[in-house]
Every structure is written in C-alpha cells, then in structure tokens.
Amino acid sequence: MGKIEPWVVKQFVAAAQALDDSMLYERFSDQDCFLLRLPGLDEPALAMLMGHGGETYGLTMLLGPQAVASFEALVASGGGARARHALARSHMLGYQVCDARDLSHDARRWLKKAKVRPSGDGLYPDPISMEPGKVPRALLHDSETRLLLWAVRGIMAAALDKRFDPCGISETGRVLCVTVSGDAASPTVSFGWETVAVAGGSTSPRATPAKTARGGASSVAGEIPGTAPGAAPGAVPGAIPGAVRLAPRFDLSGLASSGDRWLVATVPAPARVDGDDRQPYFIIVCSEQAGGVWPMIHMGGEPEEVVEELAKLMKGQVEPREGDVDVRSLGAVSPLSGLPAALTVDSRELYEAARAAFGPLGVVCHDGRDDPALQAMLDDFGGSIAAAVGQGDADDSLEEMPAELDELDHPPAADDLDGWKQVDGWLKDAVHEAYDTDDRFLGTRALNRYFGPDADGEDLLDKYQRNMVVDSYAMWFVVDYRSARNRPTLAEQWLEGEPAMPGAVRELLKAVAAQGPSLYRVVEADEDTGKLTMQDLFTGELTIATDFSLSTCVEPGEVLPARLVPVGSFHFFFAAGPLLNGAEVARVMELFDWQRITPSTETFAKQPHVLGLLWRFVDELRRGGVNMRNTDGHEMLFHTARFACSDPSALRRWLESRPDWESDDDGSNVWVWYREQTAGPGKPGQRPRTLLGRVELAKRVVTATANSRERYAVMRGMLEQVPGVLFESGSVQTLSELAAAGGGPGIAGDEVEVPDAMDSDDAAATNRYIEDHYRRWLDMPLPLLRNKTPRQAAQDAKLRPQLAAMVRAIPDPIDHSTNTPIHAPRAMLLNELGLD
Numbered sequence: 001m002g003k004i005e006p007w008v009v010k011q012f013v014a015a016a017q018a019l020d021d022s023m024l025y026e027r028f029s030d031q032d033c034f035l036l037r038l039p040g041l042d043e044p045a046l047a048m049l050m051g052h053g054g055e056t057y058g059l060t061m062l063l064g065p066q067a068v069a070s071f072e073a074l075v076a077s078g079g080g081a082r083a084r085h086a087l088a089r090s091h092m093l094g095y096q097v098c099d100a101r102d103l104s105h106d107a108r109r110w111l112k113k114a115k116v117r118p119s120g121d122g123l124y125p126d127p128i129s130m131e132p133g134k135v136p137r138a139l140l141h142d143s144e145t146r147l148l149l150w151a152v153r154g155i156m157a158a159a160l161d162k163r164f165d166p167c168g169i170s171e172t173g174r175v176l177c178v179t180v181s182g183d184a185a186s187p188t189v190s191f192g193w194e195t196v197a198v199a200g201g202s203t204s205p206r207a208t209p210a211k212t213a214r215g216g217a218s219s220v221a222g223e224i225p226g227t228a229p230g231a232a233p234g235a236v237p238g239a240i241p242g243a244v245r246l247a248p249r250f251d252l253s254g255l256a257s258s259g260d261r262w263l264v265a266t267v268p269a270p271a272r273v274d275g276d277d278r279q280p281y282f283i284i285v286c287s288e289q290a291g292g293v294w295p296m297i298h299m300g301g302e303p304e305e306v307v308e309e310l311a312k313l314m315k316g317q318v319e320p321r322e323g324d325v326d327v328r329s330l331g332a333v334s335p336l337s338g339l340p341a342a343l344t345v346d347s348r349e350l351y352e353a354a355r356a357a358f359g360p361l362g363v364v365c366h367d368g369r370d371d372p373a374l375q376a377m378l379d380d381f382g383g384s385i386a387a388a389v390g391q392g393d394a395d396d397s398l399e400e401m402p403a404e405l406d407e408l409d410h411p412p413a414a415d416d417l418d419g420w421k422q423v424d425g426w427l428k429d430a431v432h433e434a435y436d437t438d439d440r441f442l443g444t445r446a447l448n449r450y451f452g453p454d455a456d457g458e459d460l461l462d463k464y465q466r467n468m469v470v471d472s473y474a475m476w477f478v479v480d481y482r483s484a485r486n487r488p489t490l491a492e493q494w495l496e497g498e499p500a501m502p503g504a505v506r507e508l509l510k511a512v513a514a515q516g517p518s519l520y521r522v523v524e525a526d527e528d529t530g531k532l533t534m535q536d537l538f539t540g541e542l543t544i545a546t547d548f549s550l551s552t553c554v555e556p557g558e559v560l561p562a563r564l565v566p567v568g569s570f571h572f573f574f575a576a577g578p579l580l581n582g583a584e585v586a587r588v589m590e591l592f593d594w595q596r597i598t599p600s601t602e603t604f605a606k607q608p609h610v611l612g613l614l615w616r617f618v619d620e621l622r623r624g625g626v627n628m629r630n631t632d633g634h635e636m637l638f639h640t641a642r643f644a645c646s647d648p649s650a651l652r653r654w655l656e657s658r659p660d661w662e663s664d665d666d667g668s669n670v671w672v673w674y675r676e677q678t679a680g681p682g683k684p685g686q687r688p689r690t691l692l693g694r695v696e697l698a699k700r701v702v703t704a705t706a707n708s709r710e711r712y713a714v715m716r717g718m719l720e721q722v723p724g725v726l727f728e729s730g731s732v733q734t735l736s737e738l739a740a741a742g743g744g745p746g747i748a749g750d751e752v753e754v755p756d757a758m759d760s761d762d763a764a765a766t767n768r769y770i771e772d773h774y775r776r777w778l779d780m781p782l783p784l785l786r787n788k789t790p791r792q793a794a795q796d797a798k799l800r801p802q803l804a805a806m807v808r809a810i811p812d813p814i815d816h817s818t819n820t821p822i823h824a825p826r827a828m829l830l831n832e833l834g835l836d
Contacts, residue, residue, distance in 0.1 A: 005114075005145075006113075006114040006116075008142055008146055009113075010114060010116055012148055013125060015149055016148075017097070017124075018152075019156055020051075020057055020097045022159065024155070024159050025049045025051030025052050025057065026051075028049055028166055028167075029052045030051075031048070031168050032168050033047060033168055034046075034047055034166035034175060035175055035178065035196075036061065036155075036180065038154065038180050039150060039180070040146075043063070043065050044067075045062065045063050045067060046061065046068060046070075046071050047061045047062075047155070049155070050094075050096065056096045057097050057098075058095045058126075059095060059148070059151065060092060061094055061147075061148075062090055062091065063092070063093060066090070067090075069197075070090035070091075071169075073090075090130065091130065093130075093147065095125040095127040096128075097126070098123065098124070098126050100123075100124055102126075103124060106137065107127065109138075110127070110139050127144075129141075146184075149184065150180055150184060150187065153180075153185075154180030154189055157186075157189045158180075164176075170360060172195070173196045174193050175193070175196055176193060177194045178190075252311060252339065252361060255315065256338055257339045257340075257341060259289075259341045260338070260340045260341060261287075261289075261342045261343075261344070262286065262287060262288070262340045262342070262344070263285070263286040263371075264310065264343055264345045264350070265284045265345070265346035266283055266284070266347075267281065267282050267284065267443070282296070283296045283306055283309055303347070303352070304353050306353070307353045307357045310354070311357070314337060314339055314340075315337065339358070339361055341362075341363065342364045342365070343358065343363055343365045343366065344365075344366040344368035344371050344373070345367065345368055346369060346374055346444060347369065347444045348367055351366070351368075369448055370453050408422065408426060408503070408504045408505060411504040411507050412504060412568065414569045415568065415569045417570065419504075420568050423502075423504045423508050424508065424567075424572050426502065426505050427505050430501075431478050432470070432474060434478065435470060441474065442458060445483070449481065450473055450477075450481075451615055452612070452616055457473075460615050460616060460619060463619070464615065464619070467578060467579065468578070469578070469615055471575040472561070472611075472612070473612065475512070475575070476612065478494075479491045479608075481609075489513075491509055491513050492513075494509065495509060495513075508565070508572075511567050512565050512574060516602075516604055516605025516606075516608060517561055517562060517574075517576035517605075518539075518562070518604055519560070519580075519585070519588075519604075520534040520564065521557065521559050521808055521809055522554050522555065522557065522560065525550075525554050525556060527548075527551050530548030530551045531544050532547060532550060532573070534562075535808060537559065537808045537809055538600050538804060539601055540804075540830075543564045545570075545571045545573045547572065547573040554579070556812070557811035559580040559585050559809055561576040561577025561578070561611045561614060562574060563576055576611050577611040577612065578614055578615055578618045580618065580809075582809045583811075585806060585809035586809070588614060588617065588618075589802035589806055591613065591614075592610075598798060634707075634709065634710045635708060636707055636734075637733070637734060638707050638733040639705065639708075639709065640704070640730065640731050640732075640733075641705075642727075642728045643725050643726060644700065644702075644725070644728050645697065645701065645702045646724040647723060648697055650724055651697065651702065651725060652697075660673060660675065661674075662674065669696055669697045671694070671696075672691055672693070672695075673692045673693040673694070673715060675690045690780065691773075694706075695715075695719070702719070702725060704716070704719060770825065771825040771828060774810075774828070774829055775828075775832075777790065778791050778829070778833070779791060785799055791833065794834055794835060800835065804830070807826055807830055807833070807835065808826055810824040810829075
C-alpha cells in the first residue's frame with residue numbers, strides 16, 4: 001500500500017462524519033443516483049447516498065464508462081448472487097459508516113496508518129475499493145481517499161442548493177449532474193442535466209444536446225416549449241424524472257389528468273384467501289373529487305405491486321376478483337380513472353415507488369405519514385371494515401399451544417415462584433411468537449406510533465434487539481395498540497378466547513394490561529435471589545421485582561422504563577423502553593418538554609407509546625446526534641490535560657493569589673476553578689457558584705480537567721502563564737465514553753469532585769462535600785429546566801414531575817479504588833424542594 005498522507009485521511013473521516021450527521025440520506029432513496037464530475041476523473045462517477053434503507057449508511061460511487069450499465073445491472077439483479085456478479089464487473093469506490101467496534105480489520109489498519117484511532121461510540125468510515133477482476137480492499141490509495149474527500153465535500157456543498165434534487169435516471173436517460181471544482185476545502189458546485197445510455201431504451205435522447213454542460217443548465221436544441229429539457233414526448237411540464245425502470249409493466253400514455261387528489265394507504269385486511277397463506281392487504285384509495293373510498297384486496301402489499309394496482313385503477317381496469325372480500329358493501333364509489341394531480345401515500349417506501357412511476361407523468365407525490373386527512377381516512381375505514389365484515393383482526397390465533405396447557409389452566413399459589421415464572425415465560429413466548437409470525441407488528445402505523453413518525457422503527461428493532469427493544473415494542477403492541485378507533489387490542493381479543501389461553505396466563509395478561517409503565521431507578525440488584533429494588537422516579541414508591549436475568553446485567557443507579565406487574569406475591573418485570581444512565585435521564589426529561597409531554601406515571605399509563613420515543617432519542621444521543629451541554633451552553637466534552645511542573649511552590653502561590661481558584665481543603669493538592677453568580681440571593685462571596693474546572697498537583701505533575709472545550713481552553717491558557725508549567729498531553733472523552741467508564745456529570749451539567757482515593761473514615765466528610773455542592777446547585781439556573789433554578793422549577797406545575805425524576809435519578813458517586821459508598825443527597829434535595 002505504501003505511505004499514506006494522514007492529513008488527507010483525517011479530513012476524509014471528518015467529512016464523512018459530517019455528511020452522516022446531516023442525515024441527507026433521509027431526503028433521497030438509495031436509487032436516487034446522480035452524476036458527479038470530480039477533478040481527476042475522465043468520466044463522471046455515478047453516486048448514490050446510502051442509508052434510506054436503514055442498513056448501510058454512506059456513499060457509493062460507480063466509476064468509468066460502464067458506471068450506468070453497472071447501476072442498471074445492480075437494479076435489475078434483485079440482490080443475491082446476480083448482484084454480486086454485477087458488482088464483480090463494476091469499478092466501485094465508497095464507504096459505509098459504522099461504530100468503532102464494527103470496523104473491519106483492514107479499515108482499522110488503514111485508519112491506524114493515518115494516526116486515527118477509532119474509539120467509543122463514534123462513527124467512522126469503513127471504505128471499500130472494488131476494481132474489475134481484483135480483490136476488494138479497504139486499504140485505500142491516497143488518490144482514492146482524495147477522490148472520496150472531493151465527492152463528500154462536493155455533495156455537502158450541493159445540498160445547500162435547492163437545485164440538488166437527484167431522482168435517478170429517467171427512462172430517456174436524463175440524470176442530474178453535479179460538477180465539483182475549486183478548492184477542496186471549500187468546493188464550488190454547479191448543476192446540469194445530462195443524457196446517458198440506458199438499457200431497454202433509446203441510447204439517444206429525443207432532442208440531442210448542443211453541448212453537454214459541465215456546470216449550469218444544458219443547452220438543448222429542438223426542445224418543445226413548456227417542457228423540461230430532454231423530457232419525453234407528452235410529458236407534463238414540471239415533471240421530475242423517475243428512477244430507473246428497465247421493464248415497465250404498465251403503459252399510462254394518453255391518459256388525461258383528472259385534476260383529482262388521491263389519498264392512498266395499505267392496511268392488513270381482516271380476512272384470509274383460501275389456499276394462500278400470505279397476508280392480504282386493503283389498498284385504500286380516497287378520491288377528493290368523488291368523496292368516497294375505493295378499497296382493493298391485494299396479496300403482499302409490496303410498494304411496486306401497489307403502484308401497479310394504482311396504475312390499473314387509473315386505467316379503469318380494477319374489478320373484484322374471485323376469492324376477494326366483497327368490498328362493494330362498504331360504500332365504495334365507482335372505479336376511479338385518469339391521472340390524479342396529486343397522490344398522498346402512507347409510507348416512505350410507497351412514496352418512493354409512486355414518485356418513480358408517476359412523477360414523470362406530472363403526478364405530484366407526497367409522503368403523507370403525518371397527513372391529518374390520510375390518518376382520518378384510515379381511522380374511519382378501520383371502523384367501517386370492522387362493522388361490514390364483522391370479524392376481528394386477521395388470524396389472531398397462535399401457531400401451537402404448549403404441552404403444559406392443562407398444567408397452567410389454574411393459577412399457581414401466590415408464593416409459588418417457579419409456577420409463576422412458568423406462566424410468565426408462557427406469556428412472553430406467546431407475544432414473541434405473535435411478533436415473529438404476524439405482519440401487523442411491522443405495519444407502518446404501529447411503528448410510527450411507537451417509535452415516532454420520523455424514526456426507522458424496523459432499524460431500531462434490529463439494532464437493539466439484544467437490549468429489550470422487541471420485548472418492549474411487542475408487549476406494547478399486544479396490550480395497548482389499536483389498529484383503528486374502537487378496535488380491540490390483541491390482548492383484549494386473546495382474553496375473549498381467541499386463541500385459547502391457559503387460565504393462569506390469562507390472569508397474568510390481565511395484570512399486565514392493567515399496569516401502566518413508568519421510569520424506575522435501580523436501587524439494588526441481588527443476583528443470588530434475582531430481586532431488584534426499584535424506585536418510581538415520579539412517585540418515589542419502592543417496589544421489589546423478581547427477574548433473575550435482569551438482576552445480573554443492571555447496576556444500581558441505572559434507570560429502566562418498565563411495567564412492574566403484581567402477580568401472586570411477586571412483581572414481574574416487563575420492559576417498556578431502553579436502559580438509561582443517570583445523565584441521560586435529564587436529557588430524556590428535556591425531550592418530553594420538547595414534545596409537550598408532562599412526564600408522570602399517570603401520563604405513561606394513558607399514553608404508554610411515548611416511552612417508545614426514547615429508543616430513537618437514546619440512539620441519537622449515543623451516536624452523538626444529541627448534544628448535552630453544561631450550564632454555559634457548551635457541548636459536554638470532558639477534557640483532561642497533563643502538565644509538567646518544575647516549580648510546584650510557584651504554582652501554589654499563583655493559585656492561592658487567584659480569587660476564582662480555591663483549595664479543596666487545607667493543605668490539599670487539589671484546587672477548583674469556579675465562577676460566582678453576579679446576581680441572585682446572597683451577598684458577594686456567598687452566592688451560588690458554578691464549578692468550571694479542577695487541578696490536582698502530584699509531585700511535579702499537574703492534572704487539569706474541564707467539561708467543555710471552551711472552559712478547557714481558558715484554563716489551559718491560565719496555567720501555561722505560570723512559570724515552570726509546561727503542557728505535555730491532553731485527551732477528550734464524550735459523555736457516552738465517560739458513562740461507559742463509570743463516570744458522569746452532576747445533574748447541573750458540571751462535575752462533582754470525589755477524591756480519587758480515601759479511607760472509610762473520610763466518607764462522612766466527602767458526603768458533606770457532595771451535599772454542599774448540591775445545596776449550591778439548588779439555586780443555579782439550568783438549561784434543562786428552561787434556565788430556571790431547581791427551587792423555581794419546583795414551583796412550576798409542569799416542571800415539578802421532571803425535576804423530581806431528575807433528582808431521584810442522580811447517581812451515587814463511588815470511590816472505585818476502595819468501593820467506599822458515597823451517597824448523593826437525594827432525600828435532602830427532595831425535602832428542600834418540597835417534592836418528597
């Protein structure tokens with residue numbers, strides 16, 4: 001591989017991380033390719049932003065004169081072996097971003113050569129270069145790294161312009177081209193439309209360009225007035241080119257526009273077709289002009305197949321088929337026909353397919369997941385279909401009943417732990433069996449309801465399946481989710497006898513349905529007995545739950561969204577969200593404030609789905625997508641610096657002379673840097689203070705810490721002014737890395753100092769120090785409390801619940817060298833705030 005330039009690699013890593021942070025992939029699908037003309041390339045690259053599918057995030061570029069043909073071969077291959085063969089004949093350069101721990105071995109070697117050391121929860125590019133006839137490699141040449149750097153920075157620059165709207169290659173071969181030039185650090189971009197040869201279509205456009213633009217608009221001879229350059233004959237002005245379609249299965253040429261607006265959705269149908277084990281779906285079309293609903297039965301519900309059914313409807317070719325549910329009794333209008341002016345659909349996947357198929361014909365497509373009219377149509381249709389068909393949800397039966405059905409028909413004795421554990425296992429297995437076999441669990445409406453309308457629910461289910469996400473989502477779906485207004489939940493249907501269920505399991509299911517979730521702090525976990533002492537963050541109530549597996553993998557101080565369900569003499573644990581640390585709870589409270597949700601046990605009982613929002617929020621928080629800030633509004637980055645000190649006495653004199661530095665204790669080698677509030681209760685010198693940094697002197701070595709880049713820079717500048725103090729090295733930890741190491745900030749967003757080592761006799765003194773810190777904290781304005789002090793927030797009815805939860809979630813500091821317990825003064829704070 002030879003030498004590499006570390007600067008180029010570092011610049012590319014930073015650029016790739018910035019592109020991923022921009023979430024640009026949410027605007028375009030993986031097939032919304034575009035041309036990139038880059039310095040050093042004879043032929044433009046065909047580029048695709050990866051990430052819309054929720055699996056591979058990054059950038060793919062196909063290079064050389066066969067780039068378009070390679071792309072078409074990949075699209076036509078349908079994945080699997082044909083896709084691998086297509087890739088083997090392609091010249092591809094790109095990368096995917098992934099967690100540091102998931103990087104390939106070669107990618108780590110490549111980054112190590114550039115002195116980039118992946119660590120923590122950060123995301124890093126894992127590159128790949130594939131040349132025809134050669135073995136794929138992650139060890140990039142410098143020229144390849146520079147090419148990717150140009151591409152990423154060019155795309156970031158292009159994204160700032162509204163003209164950057166890639167939508168794939170049209171049937172006539174037109175594709176957006178972005179030309180990148182100028183300075184690599186801040187490139188300039190220009191836009192044009194170029195025509196490429198596509199398989200299955202004419203290799204020459206309807207109108208031959210007079211010149212191919214490398215910037216600006218193409219100049220095309222013979223264009224029809226009012227149409228886009230290079231548009232197909234008869235195309236509607238303003239239409240966007242569609243994605244590649246190598247073999248169109250329908251022809252809509254000659255259809256007139258009706259000017260109508262259609263609302264389109266797919267929902268599971270409450271029926272089965274004899275001899276077919278696939279899930280049938282209703283394709284529901286609501287016509288704005290006709291004022292009625294036209295439902296069609298379709299098997300499978302794939303977006304491309306739904307588009308084909310819509311095309312038939314536009315041509316007036318849809319008729320009920322043998323074996324379909326008779327939908328004519330549902331008040332459906334006559335078959336619709338003609339091209340609608342607009343389509344509003346209920347999923348991103350259907351939006352992409354509809355835009356590709358109907359966009360070139362002038363039909364404006366909208367992703368209507370949050371569209372009130374579409375949701376109202378779905379709710380009304382759900383009630384109508386239930387009344388007309390007179391059935392429950394499709395196939396509410398479980399696959400098989402376990403052999404111990406008779407044994408569980410009667411509830412165990414109240415103190416029979418083994419018996420109730422068997423019942424608990426039966427119910428959880430039944431829920432997982434339903435999740436694995438029932439397509440409704442992955443329906444768009446349910447996923448959006450639980451994880452949030454902009455979240456990729458299926459990606460989160462896959463990513464955190466080892467962290468109880470399936471348990472929490474599936475139980476919510478069974479117990480709380482209603483597919484339409486006034487429809488029974490699955491739990492209600494199961495309790496009505498469909499399917500048959502052992503009596504003891506029915507009793508437990510009733511208890512689960514009656515018990516709302518809340519946020520619980522782990523007070524104690526006993527692995528030997530499997531008992532966990534848990535405190536409700538909002539009520540302060542203590543509950544002892546029994547869960548042997550959970551007791552081995554949680555630590556005191558961690559917080560769990562959960563249902564603690566009383567059954568017999570026990571409480572069983574049912575997950576309701578992701579595991580949180582104490583620092584994350586404060587940010588979760590802020591999330592609820594953003595969402596105008598008043599967090600409380602009562603709120604979660606009425607709206608248990610709001611805890612599902614935490615999965616995406618915590619995912620973004622740990623990926624760096626949500627920034628935690630200190631009381632100055634600075635991003636929390638924990639800096640540690642090491643200085644050599646040739647004259648410790650001079651440093652001591654300097655620190656003692658400064659009014660903003662104070663010794664931790666008489667004769668101590670630790671000093672704290674603070675800022676006193678300029679206004680507020682108390683006289684100068686007695687007002688609340690904000691801790692800014694910390695310095696420790698050990699022989700001739702000085703260790704300084706601060707929790708933001710800005711504070712660290714000021715503190716380092718001050719120390720370097722002291723004669724004999726010389727900077728040697730520094731390090732930075734994110735909040736996630738610090739939390740993983742067992743540390744974390746105080747609730748105010750600033751550090752609470754605990755001595756690195758102490759005797760047991762010092763514990764009382766240290767506890768007094770911690771208590772004094774939090775007494776000052778009571779009068780500090782906090783961004784997480786809308787810049788109110790905790791005392792002020794305690795008087796605000798909307799802030800009181802989240803303040804109480806934040807206080808109860810404060811973790812106990814601990815000296816890890818001696819395991820001496822140091823207790824956070826939660827009881828004192830609650831009493832001072834009137835929250836106990």
